[in-house]
Amino acid sequence: MPLVTTTEMFKKAYDGGYAVGAFNVNNMEIVQGITEAAGELKSPVILQVSKGARAYANHTYLVKMVEAAVAENPEIPIALHLDHGDSFELCKSCIDGGFTSVMIDMSSKPFEENIAITKQVVEYAHDHGAVVEAELGTLAGVEDEVVVEAGNESYTKPEEVEEFVSRTGCDSLAIAIGTSHGAYKFTPEQCTRNEEGILVPPPLRFDVLDEVVKKLPGFPIVLHGSSSVPQEFVKMVNQYGGNMPDAIGIPEEQLRKAAQSAVCKINIDSDIRLAMTAVIRQYMTEHPDHFDPRQYLKPARQAVKDMVSRKIVNVLGSDNKI
Numbered sequence: 001m002p003l004v005t006t007t008e009m010f011k012k013a014y015d016g017g018y019a020v021g022a023f024n025v026n027n028m029e030i031v032q033g034i035t036e037a038a039g040e041l042k043s044p045v046i047l048q049v050s051k052g053a054r055a056y057a058n059h060t061y062l063v064k065m066v067e068a069a070v071a072e073n074p075e076i077p078i079a080l081h082l083d084h085g086d087s088f089e090l091c092k093s094c095i096d097g098g099f100t101s102v103m104i105d106m107s108s109k110p111f112e113e114n115i116a117i118t119k120q121v122v123e124y125a126h127d128h129g130a131v132v133e134a135e136l137g138t139l140a141g142v143e144d145e146v147v148v149e150a151g152n153e154s155y156t157k158p159e160e161v162e163e164f165v166s167r168t169g170c171d172s173l174a175i176a177i178g179t180s181h182g183a184y185k186f187t188p189e190q191c192t193r194n195e196e197g198i199l200v201p202p203p204l205r206f207d208v209l210d211e212v213v214k215k216l217p218g219f220p221i222v223l224h225g226s227s228s229v230p231q232e233f234v235k236m237v238n239q240y241g242g243n244m245p246d247a248i249g250i251p252e253e254q255l256r257k258a259a260q261s262a263v264c265k266i267n268i269d270s271d272i273r274l275a276m277t278a279v280i281r282q283y284m285t286e287h288p289d290h291f292d293p294r295q296y297l298k299p300a301r302q303a304v305k306d307m308v309s310r311k312i313v314n315v316l317g318s319d320n321k322i
């Protein structure tokens with residue numbers, strides 16, 4: 001099948017009590033690792049591209065690689081999505097260039113401005129067969145060019161969501177309930193430590209999610225910043241010459257619970273970066289004489305595939321859902 005929008009994916013995910021993973025792509029090995037995992041597990045998948053990824057890899061290269069993945073996995077519904085679009089022009093350029101879905105993130109702007117620009121993107125997207133994710137509330141953390149200091153984040157206000165969705169016409173809504181971008185989602189001061197000295201983050205605000213769902217029954221909700229930063233990979237990075245003290249994520253069981261609710265899309269990026277880097281660090285340390293990039297990118301690609309498989313089965317529940 002050709003690239004699809006997320007409309008049908010989200011309807012099935014909502015009704016089926018699972019979520020579709022949205023994984024960021026930057027190069028060939030990442031595209032292959034993600035889609036091989038989705039193909040083997042018969043899972044729908046969203047490949048998403050940030051503004052930074054587009055600047056790094058070039059729009060045409062990314063689209064053509066995703067088209068190759070679609071051709072290699074004809075049974076799997078695959079959507080191509082712009083992550084954190086920051087202007088109408090960027091969203092338009094991606095829609096014109098073959099994306100089936102865009103996010104317009106005006107969450108840092110005042111409510112009325114967020115509505116006005118989101119509505120403009122929705123009108124263009126719907127006229128061109130694409131769908132739109134919008135955002136209310138602000139996540140802490142760092143994602144490419146989006147930087148929000150801890151303490152400046154704000155939870156989504158449930159009393160705003162109904163008016164926002166009806167006035168903009170957006171197709172899905174990203175909300176802030178305590179997830180966060182990056183591999184350092186919380187400061188040690190925000191956390192407790194378990195008996196092994198590992199940071200334990202504050203729990204997600206499921207009460208906020210429940211209030212949002214009451215206001216928007218049947219409407220697909222999106223969670224950003226939902227990597228779990230598995231400690232075995234942090235340890236590997238640190239063991240093989242890296243330095244990532246106190247890297248911390250969202251526990252997978254909390255995300256699993258979210259996936260069973262109205263949350264239909266869960267964004268995972270840092271865990272892929274972490275797995276690739278850990279494996280490459282290990283490889284380089286163990287094979288100091290090797291210099292063919294294929295030698296270390298092959299296990300790195302396998303690490304992406306393994307991480308995505310783990311997410312599909314343990315967190316998203318989207319296996320065998322095509």
Ligand SMILES: [Zn+2]
Pocket residue numbers: 084143181224225267
């Ligand atoms: Zn995000």
